[in-house]
Amino acid sequence: MRPGPEETPVLRLIGRRLLLLIPTLFGLSILLFAWVRSLPGGPATALLGDRATPEAVARVNAAYGFDKPLVEQYFTYMGKLLQGDFGTSIVTNRPVVEEFAQRFPATVELSVFAIVFAVAIGIPLGYWAARHVGRWQDDVAVVLSLLGVVVPVFFLAFLLKWLFAVKLGWLPTDGRQDPRIDATHYTDFYVWDGLITGEYDAAWDAILHLVLPGIALGTIPLAIIARITRASVLDVQNADFVRTARAKGLAPGLIRNRFILRNAMLPVTTTLGLQLGLLISGAVLTETVFAFNGIGRFLSQAIFQLDFPVLQGFIIFIALLYSLINLVVDISYGLIDPRVRVS
Amino acid sequence: MDTHHNDAAPLLEIRDLDVEFATQQGTVTAVEGASLSLPAGGTLAIVGESGSGKSTTAMAAIGLLPGNGRVTGGSIRFDGQELVGLPDAKMRHIRGRRIGLVPQDPMSNLNPVTRVGQQIGETLLTHGLATKATVKDQVVEVMERAGIPEAERRARQYPHELSGGLRQRVLIAIGLACRPQLLIADEPTSALDVTVQQVILDQIDEMTRELGSSVLLITHDLGLAAERAQQLVVMHRGRVVEAGDARAILEDPQHSYTRSLVAAAPSVAAARLLPEAFDPAPAALAEDDTASLSTVALRKKDLTPLVEIRDLTKVYPVRGREDFTAAKDVSLKIPRGATVSVVGESGSGKTTTARMLLKLIEPTSGEITFDGKDVLGMRGADLKDFRQRVQAVFQDPFSSLNPSFTVGRIIEEPLQAYRRGNATERRKRALELMEQVALPAHFHRRYPSELSGGQRQRVAIARALALEPDLIVCDEPVSALDVLVQAQILDLLKDLQDRLGLSYLFISHDLAVVRLISDYVCVMKDGEVVEAASSEEIFTNPRHPYTRRLLASIPGNELDIRVEGDGEHV
Numbered sequence: 001m002r003p004g005p006e007e008t009p010v011l012r013l014i015g016r017r018l019l020l021l022i023p024t025l026f027g028l029s030i031l032l033f034a035w036v037r038s039l040p041g042g043p044a045t046a047l048l049g050d051r052a053t054p055e056a057v058a059r060v061n062a063a064y065g066f067d068k069p070l071v072e073q074y075f076t077y078m079g080k081l082l083q084g085d086f087g088t089s090i091v092t093n094r095p096v097v098e099e100f101a102q103r104f105p106a107t108v109e110l111s112v113f114a115i116v117f118a119v120a121i122g123i124p125l126g127y128w129a130a131r132h133v134g135r136w137q138d139d140v141a142v143v144l145s146l147l148g149v150v151v152p153v154f155f156l157a158f159l160l161k162w163l164f165a166v167k168l169g170w171l172p173t174d175g176r177q178d179p180r181i182d183a184t185h186y187t188d189f190y191v192w193d194g195l196i197t198g199e200y201d202a203a204w205d206a207i208l209h210l211v212l213p214g215i216a217l218g219t220i221p222l223a224i225i226a227r228i229t230r231a232s233v234l235d236v237q238n239a240d241f242v243r244t245a246r247a248k249g250l251a252p253g254l255i256r257n258r259f260i261l262r263n264a265m266l267p268v269t270t271t272l273g274l275q276l277g278l279l280i281s282g283a284v285l286t287e288t289v290f291a292f293n294g295i296g297r298f299l300s301q302a303i304f305q306l307d308f309p310v311l312q313g314f315i316i317f318i319a320l321l322y323s324l325i326n327l328v329v330d331i332s333y334g335l336i337d338p339r340v341r342v343s
Numbered sequence: 344m345d346t347h348h349n350d351a352a353p354l355l356e357i358r359d360l361d362v363e364f365a366t367q368q369g370t371v372t373a374v375e376g377a378s379l380s381l382p383a384g385g386t387l388a389i390v391g392e393s394g395s396g397k398s399t400t401a402m403a404a405i406g407l408l409p410g411n412g413r414v415t416g417g418s419i420r421f422d423g424q425e426l427v428g429l430p431d432a433k434m435r436h437i438r439g440r441r442i443g444l445v446p447q448d449p450m451s452n453l454n455p456v457t458r459v460g461q462q463i464g465e466t467l468l469t470h471g472l473a474t475k476a477t478v479k480d481q482v483v484e485v486m487e488r489a490g491i492p493e494a495e496r497r498a499r500q501y502p503h504e505l506s507g508g509l510r511q512r513v514l515i516a517i518g519l520a521c522r523p524q525l526l527i528a529d530e531p532t533s534a535l536d537v538t539v540q541q542v543i544l545d546q547i548d549e550m551t552r553e554l555g556s557s558v559l560l561i562t563h564d565l566g567l568a569a570e571r572a573q574q575l576v577v578m579h580r581g582r583v584v585e586a587g588d589a590r591a592i593l594e595d596p597q598h599s600y601t602r603s604l605v606a607a608a609p610s611v612a613a614a615r616l617l618p619e620a621f622d623p624a625p626a627a628l629a630e631d632d633t634a635s636l637s638t639v640a641l642r643k644k645d646l647t648p649l650v651e652i653r654d655l656t657k658v659y660p661v662r663g664r665e666d667f668t669a670a671k672d673v674s675l676k677i678p679r680g681a682t683v684s685v686v687g688e689s690g691s692g693k694t695t696t697a698r699m700l701l702k703l704i705e706p707t708s709g710e711i712t713f714d715g716k717d718v719l720g721m722r723g724a725d726l727k728d729f730r731q732r733v734q735a736v737f738q739d740p741f742s743s744l745n746p747s748f749t750v751g752r753i754i755e756e757p758l759q760a761y762r763r764g765n766a767t768e769r770r771k772r773a774l775e776l777m778e779q780v781a782l783p784a785h786f787h788r789r790y791p792s793e794l795s796g797g798q799r800q801r802v803a804i805a806r807a808l809a810l811e812p813d814l815i816v817c818d819e820p821v822s823a824l825d826v827l828v829q830a831q832i833l834d835l836l837k838d839l840q841d842r843l844g845l846s847y848l849f850i851s852h853d854l855a856v857v858r859l860i861s862d863y864v865c866v867m868k869d870g871e872v873v874e875a876a877s878s879e880e881i882f883t884n885p886r887h888p889y890t891r892r893l894l895a896s897i898p899g900n901e902l903d904i905r906v907e908g909d910g911e912h913v
Contacts, residue, residue: 240448241455244514249436250435250439259454
């Protein structure tokens with residue numbers, strides 16, 4: 001086990017993962033392609049409804065190329081995909097990519113808020129529980145995190161909205177920003193825009209709009225992170241090297257940060273990556289409840305309207321995103337744990 | 344900070360110490376009325392088995408009892424200061440600064456996520472003995488004193504990049520970085536290879552002598568204790584049963600427990616288990632030299648060896664680097680009813696060889712015959728027969744038994760797998776086997792977690808015996824056990840061999856244990872057999888320099904203490 005230059009293994013890891021993306025996406029594209037072509041009565045009937053005339057069906061087939069041989073259709077589809085052409089939404093008639101590009105920033109803002117919330121509360125909660133294991137504080141934390149996992153996202157979303165927005169009126173009920181605020185937008189990241197233009201009231205309003213959906217979205221990850229942190233800290237705090245740290249006479253704070261938490265964070269990091277990927281599916285429900293105009297809400301509309309180019313594009317996009325997030329997590333894992341770097 | 348000691352006053356004085364642990368089953372007394380006194384600059388060893396309270400006593404002295412343990416009585420005076428009841432905030436300034444600790448397991452005692460240099464440096468920084476500007480040079484200096492080559496480069500490495508021996512040196516550097524008055528060394532070498540052990544202990548001796556530190560050595564190994572310490576304290580079940588001058592205790596133990604410990608210590612005892620091993624025909628266990636298999640095989644009537652291993656090689660391809668040869672051209676024979684031991688340190692290829700014989704891994708080249716049949720090409724009925732006639736007992740009785748099965752089910756399982764008898768007959772056989780290994784019948788309903796290490800190893804042996812095998816491959820079967828239990832298990836193995844005519848392939852890193860059980864010994868190093876001969880030959884007339892080094896590393900070997908009048912020297 002000779003340590004090489006530290007950059008090389010990381011670059012190799014990135015390269016290998018990106019190469020692995022190719023077969024993954026290739027397989028996924030075949031599945032999606034097969035799915036659309038196997039819709040009952042064919043994609044055209046699915047679009048037009050059962051009572052569509054044969055002429056209308058033929059017209060749609062010709063327009064979308066469904067009348068061509070399957071292999072040719074697939075290559076056309078793949079060719080476009082590789083050029084970044086994900087097709088056109090049947091409902092809005094705009095390119096899928098454009099629709100995403102416009103809504104994705106909203107979901108990113110929401111997800112970042114949710115995950116920051118989950119980490120900022122979950123890790124201290126888990127640590128606190130572990131340090132008080134067997135006492136009432138631990139029981140409280142365990143029950144809370146169990147509740148966090150078992151309460152359905154949409155129910156929590158409704159509950160938060162009803163209590164804090166409707167009843168108490170502390171926070172806005174829906175949307176991304178108060179329309180009465182005259183905010184300048186360079187990008188679709190509203191908080192960011194507010195900060196760089198110096199319109200702090202606009203940024204603050206955008207943040208307020210993130211609070212309730214962010215909490216709703218972040219609660220499950222929070223509960224899971226708290227539980228993993230608790231288990232992991234329990235494990236690490238009895239490790240021999242923690243005793244050695246105490247034998248050196250180190251201060252308790254240093255032992256906590258450099259010895260217990262840094263080692264306990266390893267499993268938490270893995271969980272975090274998985275949770276980030278799952279946030280998108282949670283966003284479908286949360287964004288719908290809070291009329292938050294991100295890709296989650298857009299997707300739920302696409303499902304009801306059978307807007308399959310959007311669904312197809314969305315699934316490919318999510319697969320890419322998920323892979324990239326996990327790649328980032330694996331790299332950051334190496335930053336925390338030197339043992340991973342070498343192998 | 345130079346402290347002047349009064350020669351009369353001990354540096355560490357423990358009086359009537361009681362330590363209790365709160366467990367779910369109530370309070371357990373771990374140490375009861377223990378007293379000891381360590382003069383400044385001296386070395387005192389506490390000897391005992393696991394559960395004797397030796398480590399607990401030491402941990403109480405440095406204020407590092409686990410969360411559920413506390414001192415309930417007595418006093419610990421260190422350099423005139425009472426440590427019992429001292430708040431942690433004050434104790435912190437003594438730990439690391441004035442009392443250093445070298446812990447047992449170098450694999451688990453270093454923080455895996457920070458560089459070793461930092462782990463040494465933080466001790467110096469915490470106690471104000473270094474500044475951020477000077478710490479780097481000071482760390483390198485301490486590492487050099489601890490015998491770490493290329494200290495500057497090593498300081499930037501992480502623990503997993505270092506070998507066990509180097510990690511233990513890092514721990515020594517941590518323990519002695521602040522030049523403490525007292526060093527507690529808690530089994531500092533028991534996790535290391537035997538040749539490394541010696542060097543590490545020498546390093547501790549040298550450094551503490553230089554610094555004038557006293558040493559409190561905790562060990563289960565009586566031979567090691569007597570070699571390193573002037574004063575011995577023998578602990579048993581939480582109490583001090585004997586204390587005094589090391590040599591006096593070893594030569595004339597007063598307490599019955601100490602006597603049994605001295606008698607069982609494999610490093611001190613001679614080859615008592617095996618008077619037959621001293622056959623007058625010493626010759627190497629060379630290939631094609633059937634005559635040299637000596638009278639052990641002759642006595643067993645059948646001259647053909649049970650197992651013949653020829654030029655066995657196992658190569659593991661390593662990506663981007665040279666292939667790793669785990670075993671190279673290993674040849675050995677196992678006569679019927681005899682014990683052949685393979686001795687070597689970690690990485691010597693002994694376990695690889697055993698696994699190939701068990702047909703758990705495929706060799707790259709070479710051949711194995713078992714009772715005249717080629718093992719490597721075995722298929723179908725032959726393989727099934729082979730699997731029943733060759734059994735294994737592994738090192739760790741804590742992980743090699745399924746924790747969710749009862750002892751009865753564990754022993755019956757091989758019978759069930761090969762459809763031997765019906766349920767009643769299998770139960771009967773299991774009870775019979777338990778009797779053979781001296782386990783009480785009511786244990787068959789118990790779970791492994793309710794058993795001690797020695798009892799578990801008996802279960803593992805009973806399971807191995809269930810199918811009436813000809814050969815049992817024992818891979819470090821006693822190295823996880825306390826010394827008295829070790830002796831009992833070795834006795835059992837020997838006794839079973841005599842009664843059932845078993846052959847053993849005995850894998851061990853511990854020459855002292857090997858000596859008690861072996862007819863023949865193969866010494867392995869770096870994948871190759873460097874020396875193979877009868878047990879007597881190896882121990883009285885080692886030829887290969889490595890064998891000599893191994894023998895010299897047995898703690899207590901130079902003590903020249905003989906039990907039961909055995910007068911032979913190594």
